[in-house]
Amino acid sequence: MNRRMGVRLFWAVLAGAAADLAGLGLIAAAAWLITRAAEQPPLAALSVAIVATRAFATGKGVFRYAERLTGHDVALRAQAGTRERLYEALIPPQRPRHGGADLLSRMVDDTEAVQDLLVRCLLPAAAAAIAGLAAVVVGLTILPVSALVLVAGLVVAGVLLPAGTAAAARRWSARIAPARAALAGRVADLVHGSADLAAYGADGQALDRALAADGALAALERRQARVHAAALAGGTLVQGLTVAAVVLIAQRAGAGSVGTAVLALTSLVAFEPVLPLAAAGERMAGITAALRRLREIRATAPATTEPPAPAPRPEGPLTVEIDNLVVRHPAHDGDDLTAMGDASPRPAPGRRPSAPGDASSFPSPGDARSPDSGVPAPGGDGRLPQSDGVVPQAGGVVPPVGGVVPPVGDVVPPAMASGRPALDGVSLRLTPGKRVAIVGPSGAGKSTLLAALMRLVEPESGAVRVNGTDLRDLSGDDVRTLMTGLTQDPYIFRASLRDNLRLAGPEADDERLSQAVRDARLGEWVERTGWDAELGEDGRTVSGGQLQRLALARALLYDPPVLLLDEPAEALDEEAADRLMSDLLDVTRERTTLLVTHRLKGLELVDEIVVLEEGRVVQRGRHDELVSVPGYYRDLWESEVLTRR
Numbered sequence: 001m002n003r004r005m006g007v008r009l010f011w012a013v014l015a016g017a018a019a020d021l022a023g024l025g026l027i028a029a030a031a032w033l034i035t036r037a038a039e040q041p042p043l044a045a046l047s048v049a050i051v052a053t054r055a056f057a058t059g060k061g062v063f064r065y066a067e068r069l070t071g072h073d074v075a076l077r078a079q080a081g082t083r084e085r086l087y088e089a090l091i092p093p094q095r096p097r098h099g100g101a102d103l104l105s106r107m108v109d110d111t112e113a114v115q116d117l118l119v120r121c122l123l124p125a126a127a128a129a130i131a132g133l134a135a136v137v138v139g140l141t142i143l144p145v146s147a148l149v150l151v152a153g154l155v156v157a158g159v160l161l162p163a164g165t166a167a168a169a170r171r172w173s174a175r176i177a178p179a180r181a182a183l184a185g186r187v188a189d190l191v192h193g194s195a196d197l198a199a200y201g202a203d204g205q206a207l208d209r210a211l212a213a214d215g216a217l218a219a220l221e222r223r224q225a226r227v228h229a230a231a232l233a234g235g236t237l238v239q240g241l242t243v244a245a246v247v248l249i250a251q252r253a254g255a256g257s258v259g260t261a262v263l264a265l266t267s268l269v270a271f272e273p274v275l276p277l278a279a280a281g282e283r284m285a286g287i288t289a290a291l292r293r294l295r296e297i298r299a300t301a302p303a304t305t306e307p308p309a310p311a312p313r314p315e316g317p318l319t320v321e322i323d324n325l326v327v328r329h330p331a332h333d334g335d336d337l338t339a340m341g342d343a344s345p346r347p348a349p350g351r352r353p354s355a356p357g358d359a360s361s362f363p364s365p366g367d368a369r370s371p372d373s374g375v376p377a378p379g380g381d382g383r384l385p386q387s388d389g390v391v392p393q394a395g396g397v398v399p400p401v402g403g404v405v406p407p408v409g410d411v412v413p414p415a416m417a418s419g420r421p422a423l424d425g426v427s428l429r430l431t432p433g434k435r436v437a438i439v440g441p442s443g444a445g446k447s448t449l450l451a452a453l454m455r456l457v458e459p460e461s462g463a464v465r466v467n468g469t470d471l472r473d474l475s476g477d478d479v480r481t482l483m484t485g486l487t488q489d490p491y492i493f494r495a496s497l498r499d500n501l502r503l504a505g506p507e508a509d510d511e512r513l514s515q516a517v518r519d520a521r522l523g524e525w526v527e528r529t530g531w532d533a534e535l536g537e538d539g540r541t542v543s544g545g546q547l548q549r550l551a552l553a554r555a556l557l558y559d560p561p562v563l564l565l566d567e568p569a570e571a572l573d574e575e576a577a578d579r580l581m582s583d584l585l586d587v588t589r590e591r592t593t594l595l596v597t598h599r600l601k602g603l604e605l606v607d608e609i610v611v612l613e614e615g616r617v618v619q620r621g622r623h624d625e626l627v628s629v630p631g632y633y634r635d636l637w638e639s640e641v642l643t644r645r
């Protein structure tokens with residue numbers, strides 16, 4: 001917290017304490033006034049008390065207003081600052097350790113905890129301490145022994161009870177938080193997976209599971225609410241007992257009716273700001289947990305390290321040299337997203353689970369590729385599945401809720417399981433205008449190579465250089481200005497078609513936009529749909545093929561010096577995919593391009609084909625050379641020719 005915030009907080013505490021003191025003064029003055037008036041003294045003897053009562057009554061309202069204003073001002077500023085720091089922490093490429101629902105709840109609920117910490121805990125506690133102290137001082141001046149009783153009561157209600165509720169809440173939240181996370185995961189599954197659940201008739205089961213999670217959470221919360229009610233009742237009981245004790249002591253000590261009334265009412269009012277502290281203690285447990293979760297996110301190390309003084313961005317025609325590159329993905333600790341019912345956004349419509357002939361696009365760093373579970377190919381012949389776009393599923397098994405259907409067919413064992421690097425000594429040279437295609441079975445490391453080029457993963461050894469400058473010396477943003485393209489699971493925003501495209505070219509005029517959609521073979525659809533048509537969130541109103549082409553149009557519009565394309569024809573039917581690939585090879589002529597693909601048709605036009613297997617280059621050359629020698633490429637080519645017949 002900076003100095004300015006500290007000063008604001010100080011004023012808020014002062015205003016809160018002044019309001020409580022005014023309340024105390026009001027009761028004390030009123031009590032004195034009423035009891036003294038009963039003795040019928042001359043009016044002049046009451047005038048000070050009358051003025052004081054008025055002043056305290058007005059002051060209480062004014063100070064309370066000032067406290068609310070300054071307190072909320074500080075709290076909202078602190079919350080905004082926390083959100084800002086959280087967003088900043090999320091900007092650099094990171095391993096996605098948290099599911100979408102979890103992250104959203106951290107961004108909304110956990111940052112609100114900062115507001116509660118100030119408004120519901122720290123400010124009231126500070127104000128209550130000052131008011132309590134003042135009440136004790138009043139007691140000390142009238143009857144010191146009554147002040148001791150008051151101190152005891154205030155300590156029980158203001159310290160012991162809140163400590164007890166905080167401890168109980170910690171115990172409860174240890175049980176409630178997982179139950180809440182389980183419910184959030186189930187609900188996210190229902191929302192994002194509704195189409196799949198309906199398709200496999202699994203919606204009833206999923207709904208039952210969500211209802212069971214809801215029931216479990218409700219039962220825990222009911223029990224917690226009982227503890228909460230007991231704590232509140234306990235506070236009121238302590239208040240009553242303390243006041244009764246003070247009255248008894250005052251009477252026994254012969255404090256007189258005025259003194260007794262002042263002591264009793266002062267004690268009663270001193271508890272007013274103290275009693276809510278039991279609830280604050282309970283909230284405190286949730287707040288500390290929320291702050292810990294926020295720190296956890298902020299402490300997550302970025303996937304790559306930015307250089308302290310980035311080198312200038314290389315200009316002109318670019319030559320990219322990949323030199324003996326080794327990349328190893330970090331092991332995932334703890335967050336098993338699929339097992340937890342990962343609530344991350346569903347794959348784009350039309351996307352299928354990773355399967356042979358169907359690579360998912362290049363990953364965000366740390367993307368846990370659960371599809372690559374190493375399920376062996378039926379018959380182990382490494383053949384491609386039929387190319388009608390239907391992915392065979394093992395025995396027609398209903399996909400696990402929140403999980404992924406295991407792929408069948410041509411996959412290499414996951415790098416994680418075998419401890420091998422995802423890329424193991426890959427070298428490649430991309431000169432200006434050269435087009436290179438990367439092919440290989442699922443899990444071979446193709447997407448990892450593109451991620452390394454976009455500086456989304458850190459190489460273990462080797463280097464990627466652009467015009468001689470190591471990517472590690474450039475800022476990540478600069479690298480992604482030079483080399484980018486069709487990303488993994490492209491996202492379509494809830495915005496017009498034009499705005500969705502403009503994301504990649506805010507300055508682009510209509511002609512450039514039209515050219516990009518024509519190049520992505522989307523012209524007809526755009527004409528039919530209209531540039532101003534609103535597209536749904538996550539592309540829910542467009543087909544898988546349209547989404548893919550729209551993303552491709554975006555990449556073409558951005559027009560980076562080195563164009564990276566990860567399975568641009570994914571999710572298209574064979575005819576459309578062939579057309580798209582042929583157009584793509586047309587528009588990328590003379591453009592430095594790295595193309596990851598499982599479709600070999602048209603690759604005779606590229607300058608070099610690199611075959612990756614288990615992170616290593618196993619074949620490289622031109623199409624004609626590769627089909628003339630036995631190996632993965634020729635097998636793939638033959639199976640493609642067979643399936644086209």
Ligand SMILES: Nc1ncnc2c1ncn2[C@@H]1O[C@H](COP(=O)(O)OP(=O)(O)OP(=O)(O)O)[C@@H](O)[C@H]1O
Nearest residue numbers: 329359366367414415422442443444445446447448
């Ligand atoms: N974020 C990650 N964390 C851990 N392992 C990963 C991660 N991303 C990929 N891997 C592993 O690295 C290896 C290469 O994965 P990569 O996604 O690069 O393969 P790919 O050839 O692009 O596969 P596909 O064709 O299915 O997209 C695989 O074994 C995969 O399990």
